Amino acid sequence: MTPQVDRVYVIELCSGELRHWRFLGLDRRETAWWRDEETGRTFSEASLMYVWEIVAEA
Structure with missing residues (x-):
């Protein structure tokens, strides 16, 4: 899934x-x-130190 802004x-x-x-x-x-x-924390994908995946759009 390609995320969409906002x-x-x-x-x-x-x-x-x-x-x-x-x-x-x-x-x-x-x-x-x-x-x-x-x-409320903002972060870049480059700063993540664990594996994650998009499951669904909320």
């Missing part, structure tokens, strides 16, 4: 935990940015 997705972490992340888009270096809807 849409929220259900993300499954390698631990099995489900999170809701909003896709913020790509920066000029083509790095993808997300915001965790529960914590």
Whole structure:
């Protein structure tokens, strides 16, 4: 699934935990940015240190 800007997705972490992340888009270096809807933290995919996948659009 290719994420669309400003849409929220259900993300499954390698631990099995489900999170809701909003896709913020790509920066000029083509790095993808997300915001965790529960914590409000913004992060890039490059900063993640665990395996995850998009399960569905929320």
